[in-house]
Amino acid sequence: MLEHLPALQVAIALTAAPLVMMFGRATRLAWAVATLACWASLAVALMLFVQVADGSVISYEMGGWAPPWGIEYSIDAANAWVLVIIGLISAIVMPFARQSVEQEISESRTALFYSAFLLANAGLIGITVTADAFNIFVFFEISALASYALIAMGRDRRAILSSFQYLIMGTVGTTFLLIGIGFLYIMTGTLNLGDLAARLPEVSDTRTIRAAFGFIAVGISLKLALFPLHLWLPNAYTYAPSMVTVFLSATATKVAIYVLLRFVYTVFGFEFSFVELAMAWLLMPLAVLGIFIPSLVAVFQTNVKRLLAYSSVAQVGYMILGISFASALGLTASILHLFNHAITKAALFMAVGCLVYRLGGVSLTQLAGAGQRMPWTMAAFVVAGLSLIGIPLTAGFVTKWHLLQAALEGGLWPIAVFLLGTSLLAALYIWKVVEVAYFQEPENPDTAVSEAPLGMLIPTLVLTASTVVFGVFGNFTVASAQTAAAVLMGAAP
């Protein structure tokens, strides 16, 4: 049993998806099964994480076919880390989802909704565990297709259009990835990531491989919403149902970043990516612009969901910046931020989900007085917001500290100064919301608005508390991220 964990990781969600669909109108049952599946996924992810925490690698041959002929699933400290993120977020968003979904999705579609959610989940897990380049493409499409459906189920009619936009851009992205994989295959005759890594050095000095690198990098950058390829993201996050936004914001872009890391470090190798192609010089300006411009745009947003969506684009910039330092410390900071930003942003979007549930929307005018009417929800928003800004004792600070260290290590003083400056921008857009919620009288003080239901509030508070816990006890996450970075920088999986 234990040796089949990698397969189980994907299989649980994948088999639960059609099962859930069959419940039809028994929406509670559908929800319960989906929740169980997510919890089981988390349990498996944690077991895998513990096994590879020492830097070892688990290789699993799908169907008993040895690689490179068969598909290999390979778990190391880097992707186990991402698996835990996916597992944790899905396990905590499901209890939250029941009431939120009851309100936002019609009953006849609820089972389908959960089914699509599980498929998206399975797709993301699949991308993460597989060590086969083509398999990555297939899982990308599985999760993307399910995500398009999920986003289109948003209550606002603009959700459909946002989903369509995402579909076009997402497909272009994955097709680019496919072209790149094709080039790699011509030159090496293999699709297995480890095999690719072993065979690439012989042929790396060719135009084909450079083209492959370009196609793959651009394709993944579209998926991870790297500025300026982020245009699909703000709309998608804004109009998707609350729980979908929570899940996607915390996992989808993170998984794409993981794939980028895997290709850059494992497949192409540090030498090729950073020394020959000088990728840092491409990534760093993009990251800097990608932090600055979306942060600035976020400051001027009046819809809180949209504001946070732009902030997500900026946060992707931080992770890319860490990679662009081309150092172990920078990579550690990026991997750390995958987790810290996932819990922070998920907590924020959950608080927003609670607000949507009670207030019907989250434009700034609707939020007036929310601080008094929904004290717990807003408290969660403030705490998670502080983590986003990077105030000490929150998870966000742990990342920022390491990112700054990495900048100083690289002698990039201006970048360090820039980083501190942009966290002020984050303070600006978070505080904009806080001020309205706490110090502005509600527009219609007579209508009674109560605190969000416990079913939604408790997961929100738990996740918010975790941003503080991981801010205080940063040692654990830092150590894990260091192992993951070491594995990526080191030998092939």
Place this chain on the structure above:
Amino acid sequence: MSDATMIALPLLVPLVGLLLIVASGRVAALRDAVTVVTAATMFTAVLQLLPRVSAGERPRLELFEFFPGLGITFEVEPLGMVFALLASGLWIITAIYAIGYMRGAKEKHHTRFHAFFAVALFSATGIAFAGNMLTLFVFYEVLTLSTYPLVAHKGSEVAKRGARTYLGLLLGTSVGFLLMAILLTWWLAGTLDFTPGGIMAGTVDPAYGSILLVLFLYGIGKAALMPFHRWLPAAMVAPTPVSALLHAVAVVKAGVFTVLKVTVYLFGLDYLTELWTSDVMLYIAVFTLLTASLVALRQDNLKARLAYSTVSQLSYIVVGAMLVNSIAALGGSMHIVMHAFGKITLFFCAGAIYVATKKTEISDMDGLGRRMPFTYAAFFIGALCVIGIPPLGGVWSKWHLMSGAFDAGYGLVVIALMISTLLNIGYLIPPVVRGFLLPSKDGEETGMREAPLLCVLPLSLTALGCLILFVAAKPLAELLSGMLVVPVP
């Protein structure tokens, strides 16, 4: 009691108090009682540490590791001891005053007010006891955030704008400069522990050290060095108890306390003399000191005048640190206490006048002294203490500062301090004179019309404190001089 409990207690008491205050929020009398009891308990808890610290011990508590080699650590040394005693002691008086003020001025949201007050005191204690710069920074930020709701308390457009300036400047300087400075220090010196004699000598090139000093001094926005002083006048929109305890004592003193802490325990006075920027910062502080006094002269709003006076007085303490000799550093540290008592008295008086008459402008207060003799007498004492005239405490700190400047050969600074004293007289004495001697503008009313007893009693107590400090300066100086002792390895 072990070190751990002795240090944890003063930190835990306000937090427990916070919970109790929130829990008893519906019963006003109970909540107010809880506030005062919390303050008193906290002061007692802090007091427990005093005998050990004055005996030369340094109780330590390591809470947990943040990152490898860097954690939340507390260590009580004389300067922090004095600061914690000051903040918690004055909190008792302020709590009583706040009850009278909040009721008398008919403010709303009392529970939120008292609750955030407790958080602010918790973080001030954290700053006082911090054993390394990162711990200090953490509590520094908590203090900023917890005082934001107090400044924005009224919720009016003016209050919100003031609070925005407040938060923006304090957060901006701390994240932009202070964090940068801390990070660089960690990067260069490899430690952030407060060590007698400093950590930078021998590890940090003086060229970097010079930059670090500027980053630190401007990063500590709470010290209100020009041009980052705007937040302090902006914070005056808060209810007066906040201005009194936080913006004359806890918050601003946390700023200059941090400055002293950084100069004495991170840079070390010997190392500081090697830095060319220490002179630059000295003259910036002198400039702030004079300019703020001049601005204060022109303020008609009493609280605004007091705020600019605070900006000016804070720079005395920065000057004390930047003169880089032990007498001046001692003077600066003493001034934390002296100015605290003087200024809190002045603010209490301003608040009492507001509660009794709803007046905020000095030009409207003619003749009020005859109707509020206690308040005005206390104001007079507070003013003399801030100016530095015997027999009040303020004289000692200014004396030390001047002789320190004289010893170090900074004649210009001595002259500036003298001019500033004249300016102090110029802006603090006229309100008293107008109150007692000028005829009232809205017709003479006979009889006393004092503020509520809960307001008048505290301000009389702090005025008395100013007098006592004149006598008690010696033990204070002895305690504080402990921080300048560098143990011989």
Place this chain on the structure above:
Amino acid sequence: MEWLGHYNYWVVVVLMMIGFYIVIAQGNLIKKLVGLNIFQTSVFVFFISLAYLEDGTAPIALEGVSEYSNPLPHVLILTAIVVGVALTAMGLALVVRVQETYGTIEEDEIHQQDDLH
């Protein structure tokens, strides 16, 4: 005229550009999907071309034949076609919903009704 020998790759490039152009330039949502399909198809052709071997035959073990086309890309593309079909179906379903809610599938007309940033 050696580059003509690789004419299938030129077809791939031309198809790719045509598809990409349609996706970007067309305001009609159906046409966008058509463009996307052409774009994807070009990649399929590309993969099939990779597998081709001069004088090779289908990868079936036959007497006297030693040169086979590579079967793996074919298999991959079979999967990719399935994915492509699913995507088209998904896209068309969205277009139907757009038509239902907006009464049009022209992008500019939709933007007149709803301001999507």
